[in-house]
Amino acid sequence: MEKVLLLHSSCEGQTIKILNHIEQNLGEQYQCDYADIHLKPKIDFSGYDRVLIGASVRYGHLNKKLYQFIDSNRENLEQTKVAFFCVNLTARKEGKDTPATSAYVKKFLLKSPWHPKMIAVFAGALRYPRYNFFDRTMIKLIMKLTGGETDTSKEVEYTDWQKVSNFSQQFRTL
Structure with missing residues (x-):
């Protein structure tokens, strides 16, 4: 083994x-x-x-x-x-x-x-509901700029x- x-x-x-x-x-x-x-x-x-x-x-x-x-x-x-x-x-x-x-x-x-x-x-994976306010806001901004998911109620596993x-x-x- x-x-x-x-x-x-x-x-x-x-x-x-x-x-x-x-x-x-x-x-x-x-x-x-x-x-x-x-x-x-x-x-x-x-x-x-x-x-x-x-x-x-x-x-x-x-x-x-x-x-x-x-x-x-x-x-x-x-x-x-x-x-x-x-x-x-x-x-x-x-x-x-x-x-x-x-x-x-x-x-x-x-x-x-x-x-x-x-x-x-x-x-x-994108785990919006698990993020604190700051992380959720920053990651949403990054995702918006890069054409990704911006619905903060979702969790998406890529x-x-x-x-x-x-x-x-x-x-x-x-």
């Missing part, structure tokens, strides 16, 4: 939901542990066969704790089978939903000293679960 570490930097929980889906797709021959990057976990990478990092974008940026984690663990990340995925609402649009076309992945690769061997981009399942299968062969 392979041991897999599923690390996350999540704002609203969609990144964790995607990791749960990946764990389900990996099946019983993989034992998965989760860790929140925001809690600055101390990890013994030698105890894992592969690692997956999922991070969400909020207001145009990945969380600075993701970069701090990478800086603190770069050597281990470079010596381990590691994949990375980015979750954002821009990826709901065709042409902005691949690592090569995602502005956030491009920015990540410029900013990060570590470059994962395998990268994916997934569309996130994640393409088949794309996540395909990524899960690729992750097995990393």
Whole structure:
């Protein structure tokens, strides 16, 4: 049985939901542990066969704790089978939903000293009713500017679960 570490930097929980889906797709021959990057976990990478990092974008940026984690663990990340995925609402649009076309992945690769061997981009979820007034107002403005959903009574999940399942299968062969 392979041991897999599923690390996350999540704002609203969609990144964790995607990791749960990946764990389900990996099946019983993989034992998965989760860790929140925001809690600055101390990890013994030698105890894992592969690692997956999922991070969400909020207001145009990945969380600075993701970069701090990478800086603190770069050597281990470079010596381990590691994949990375980015979750954002821009990826709901065709042409902005691949690592090569995602502005956030491009920015990540410029900013990060570590470059994962395998990268994916997934569309996130819009959860208006769960947001506080400020976030709801700002996200509605951003969505209006980008042609997205502006009805603040709605929750919309843009994640393409088949794309996540395909990524899960690729992750097995990393």
